[in-house]
Amino acid sequence: MSVIYPRVALIGLGLIASSMALAIRKAGLAGSISGFAPSRETRQTARELGFCDDVFDTAIEAVNGADLVVLCCPVGVMETVARDIGPALAEGATLSDVGSVKGAVIKAVGPHVPDHVHFVPAHPVAGTEHSGPRAGFAELFDNRWCLLVPPEGTNQAAVQRLRGLWEGLGAHVDVMDAEHHDLVLAVTSHAPHLIAYSMVGVADDLRRVTNSEVINYSAAGFRDFTRIAASDPTMWRDVFLNNKEATLEILGRFTEELFDLQRAIRRGDGDQLFDYFTHTRAVRRGIIEAGQDTEAPNFGRVPTKKGD
Amino acid sequence: MSVIYPRVALIGLGLIASSMALAIRKAGLAGSISGFAPSRETRQTARELGFCDDVFDTAIEAVNGADLVVLCCPVGVMETVARDIGPALAEGATLSDVGSVKGAVIKAVGPHVPDHVHFVPAHPVAGTEHSGPRAGFAELFDNRWCLLVPPEGTNQAAVQRLRGLWEGLGAHVDVMDAEHHDLVLAVTSHAPHLIAYSMVGVADDLRRVTNSEVINYSAAGFRDFTRIAASDPTMWRDVFLNNKEATLEILGRFTEELFDLQRAIRRGDGDQLFDYFTHTRAVRRGIIEAGQDTEAPNFGRVPTKKGD
Numbered sequence: 001m002s003v004i005y006p007r008v009a010l011i012g013l014g015l016i017a018s019s020m021a022l023a024i025r026k027a028g029l030a031g032s033i034s035g036f037a038p039s040r041e042t043r044q045t046a047r048e049l050g051f052c053d054d055v056f057d058t059a060i061e062a063v064n065g066a067d068l069v070v071l072c073c074p075v076g077v078m079e080t081v082a083r084d085i086g087p088a089l090a091e092g093a094t095l096s097d098v099g100s101v102k103g104a105v106i107k108a109v110g111p112h113v114p115d116h117v118h119f120v121p122a123h124p125v126a127g128t129e130h131s132g133p134r135a136g137f138a139e140l141f142d143n144r145w146c147l148l149v150p151p152e153g154t155n156q157a158a159v160q161r162l163r164g165l166w167e168g169l170g171a172h173v174d175v176m177d178a179e180h181h182d183l184v185l186a187v188t189s190h191a192p193h194l195i196a197y198s199m200v201g202v203a204d205d206l207r208r209v210t211n212s213e214v215i216n217y218s219a220a221g222f223r224d225f226t227r228i229a230a231s232d233p234t235m236w237r238d239v240f241l242n243n244k245e246a247t248l249e250i251l252g253r254f255t256e257e258l259f260d261l262q263r264a265i266r267r268g269d270g271d272q273l274f275d276y277f278t279h280t281r282a283v284r285r286g287i288i289e290a291g292q293d294t295e296a297p298n299f300g301r302v303p304t305k306k307g308d
Numbered sequence: 309m310s311v312i313y314p315r316v317a318l319i320g321l322g323l324i325a326s327s328m329a330l331a332i333r334k335a336g337l338a339g340s341i342s343g344f345a346p347s348r349e350t351r352q353t354a355r356e357l358g359f360c361d362d363v364f365d366t367a368i369e370a371v372n373g374a375d376l377v378v379l380c381c382p383v384g385v386m387e388t389v390a391r392d393i394g395p396a397l398a399e400g401a402t403l404s405d406v407g408s409v410k411g412a413v414i415k416a417v418g419p420h421v422p423d424h425v426h427f428v429p430a431h432p433v434a435g436t437e438h439s440g441p442r443a444g445f446a447e448l449f450d451n452r453w454c455l456l457v458p459p460e461g462t463n464q465a466a467v468q469r470l471r472g473l474w475e476g477l478g479a480h481v482d483v484m485d486a487e488h489h490d491l492v493l494a495v496t497s498h499a500p501h502l503i504a505y506s507m508v509g510v511a512d513d514l515r516r517v518t519n520s521e522v523i524n525y526s527a528a529g530f531r532d533f534t535r536i537a538a539s540d541p542t543m544w545r546d547v548f549l550n551n552k553e554a555t556l557e558i559l560g561r562f563t564e565e566l567f568d569l570q571r572a573i574r575r576g577d578g579d580q581l582f583d584y585f586t587h588t589r590a591v592r593r594g595i596i597e598a599g600q601d602t603e604a605p606n607f608g609r610v611p612t613k614k615g616d
Contacts, residue, residue: 076578100528125525128605129592135605145524172524184521187511189528194573195503196529198566200588202558203495205565213492215594216453216480217433220408220497221504223601224532230592233585240573240581250510251570255563257513258506262559265502265548270384273548277541280508284437284538286523293531297436297443299607 004165005094006031009066011059011081012073013037013046014232015127016098018136020070021051023169026138036062037133038073045133060088068165070122071097071109076238079108086112094118094158100185100235102149102178104242110151118158121149123181124171125189131232142170143291149178186246190239191254194247196228197236312473313402314339317374319367319389320381321345321354322540323435324406326444328378329359331477334446344370345441346381353441368396376473378430379405379417384546387416394420402426402466408493408543410457410486412550418459426466429457431489432479433497439540450478451599457486494554498547499562502555504536505544 008030010017017035024030035052036059037043046055056062063069063085071078078097089095095117099105102121113119126144128135146166150159163173176184203214203222218226240247264272287293294300316338318325325343332338343360344367345351354363364370371377371393379386386405397403403425407413410429421427434452436443454474458467471481484492511522511530526534548555572580595601602608 125528127528130605137605144527147525174524184517184525185528187514187517188522188525188530191510192507192529192533194569195507195566196532197585197588198569199500199503199562200591201584202499202562202565204588204591206495206558206561208488209492209495211591211594212598214496214591215598215600216482217455217492217496218595218600219452220433220435220493221500221536222496223595224504224536225500226588226592226595227601227607228529228532229585229588231585233582233589236585237578237581241576241578244573244576248570248573250514251566253514254507254510255566257510258503258559258563261502261506262556265552265556268549268552270545270549273545274541276509277505277537277539277544280505280512280534280537281541283508283512283519283522284534286519287526287531287534290520290523292523292526293535294609297438297445299535299609301602301607 002028003031004029004161004168005068007066007068008033009063009069010035010052011062011069011071011085013042013052013055013133014072015131015135016124017070017072018046018049018051018133019138019140020072020169022136022138023141024165025051027168029165029168034062034066042133049133051133051136059085063088065090066093068094068096068162071095071099074234074238075099075101075105075242076234078105079112082109082112086114089114089117091116092118094120094162096120096122096162098122098124100189100239101243102181106149106151106178118155119151120154120159120162121178122162122166123147123149123185124166126171129227129230131235139170141166144171146171146173147181148173148175149181150175182243182246186243186250190243190247191250193228193231193236194240194251195254196225199225200229310336311339312337312469312476313376315374316341317371317377318343318360319370319377319379319393321350321360321363321441322380323439323443324432325378325380326354326357326359326441327446327448328380328477330444330446331449332473333359335476337473337476342370342374350441357441359441359444367393371396373398374401376402376404376470379403379407382542382546383407383409383413383550384542386413387420390417390420394422397422397425399424400426402428402470404428404430404470406430406432408497408547409551410489414457414459414486426463427459428462428467428470429486430470430474431455431457431493432474434479437535437538439543447478449474452479454479454481455489456481456483457489458483490551490554494551494558498551498555499558501536501539501544502548502559503562504533507533508537
């Protein structure tokens with residue numbers, strides 16, 4: 001593949017930025033990659049790992065001369081970062097981000113984008129429960145979706161150029177508006193995360209059941225929840241604070257649904273339960289057919305052996 | 309290893325029975341294995357796969373002369389099966405089961421166990437979202453836990469003998485009473501399953517979000533829920549109907565916890581959210597350290613490639 005942006009700057013050097021840098025380099029999509037993270041330790045780790053050509057001590061230095069600047073920091077600090085780097089962005093550059101919410105990011109970052117810069121917010125729907133610069137890998141975006149959420153009136157050539165980058169990183173690309181994005185993600189991500197956090201919290205808090213029991217017998221379903229509930233606390237705090245309405249709406253619907261099933265259990269209505277459980281099986285089938293998960297039992301977990 | 313039971317009979321030939329048969333044979337723990345399933349198709353599949361020495365057309369023939377009979381059928385039919393086979397059980401034989409609830413099984417099966425038979429209920433805490441005789445594999449119980457729940461006064465030698473079998477199958481064994489078992493499993497399995505079913509149901513039902521959106525963007529967390537919600541509907545209907553009180557109690561606690569986090573989101577209390585999410589991360593760590601899950605990102609899912 002050929003270079004799409006001569007110089008890319010990544011602000012924030014965690015799981016997503018390090019994966020982007022590795023994938024950009026592997027595919028030869030940028031001439032050079034510069035990076036910045038506010039933590040000295042993260043910068044040091046990034047320098048050791050070498051996934052950027054240059055790691056700078058300030059964001060302003062990192063964005064200097066960049067054709068594409070991507071905010072890879074938690075959503076809660078994007079406004080501050082944008083205010084800081086806005087005046088330093090080059091004429092004709094594209095500013096993007098990878099935040100999991102889009103309405104709030106557009107509201108926070110938009111006002112700090114100079115007229116001569118294209119603002120194309122994005123959200124790669126990919127990740128793991130691990131975080132930080134060491135967690136990145138070039139294949140993270142393979143066959144995943146990246147959603148572009150350009151505000152009305154955004155330059156279409158800039159949108160197409162960014163689409164080219166994400167497709168080059170292995171992703172499928174879709175374009176939608178911020179409100180719809182935030183609702184869809186509340187369903188597929190934000191509500192499930194809060195639910196998993198809650199259930200893990202209950203298990204940990206129950207005095208009549210010991211922690212070792214919770215841990216030893218987790219293979220029966222619970223351990224899947226703990227993976228989700230091990231995700232980065234800062235990122236998730238910011239997601240919930242910034243996609244409040246849609247998340248609360250979906251959680252309200254979830255609770256209604258849960259209460260309905262609880263009532264079926266209380267009444268002993270086996271037919272309702274059976275029909276419901278048969279129906280949900282079909283959703284799993286769709287996800288496997290769309291290549292968004294493996295069909296292997298237990299996600300194809302590598303079996304853990306006794307004494308390992 | 310040496311033979312623990314000269315003849316083992318498996319009643320029901322799904323995921324657990326076929327995995328037991330494969331593992332028993334691999335470890336040489338039985339002289340012969342007989343099997344029965346009520347469905348002609350399942351019996352036919354089991355005969356083709358050959359994991360039993362004999363597959364019979366009636367349960368009574370299958371248990372004839374067996375030293376160990378294991379009920380591997382859904383919890384809801386165990387009473388009928390026990391009534392049917394009770395009179396045919398051999399002097400000194402052990403009757404066990406693999407049901408996910410224990411109080412209800414003891415109540416349903418116990419009265420049909422003749423005095424000359426040892427009744428040792430059991431629950432291997434292992435499984436996948438797949439079901440049926442083709443889903444079995446010999447490693448299913450490796451490093452998983454099997455809980456023995458003998459009613460008061462059960463012959464200790466019979467309990468030790470069954471423990472030997474499960475350890476031979478690769479499992480760790482623990483002994484507890486039925487009430488505690490049902491509470492612990494409500495936490496680690498039954499409540500999480502109902503929650504996952506509910507969330508998948510909501511996603512599937514939401515008219516403003518299309519099914520293809522739910523499927524394509526599921527990698528952000530939701531797909532883990534769909535795996536759980538793809539589990540066998542008959543088994544899970546029976547679990548909920550037979551562990552009603554403990555499941556509803558834990559779901560009540562879960563809802564309280566969820567409402568508390570929802571309130572924190574509504575109020576914008578980032579500190580509460582951050583502290584909570586930091587705390588739940590530790591539970592995951594415990595599960596990985598106990599060898600009950602893999603540390604690999606996304607459970608070490610085999611990456612799916614574009615166009616696969």
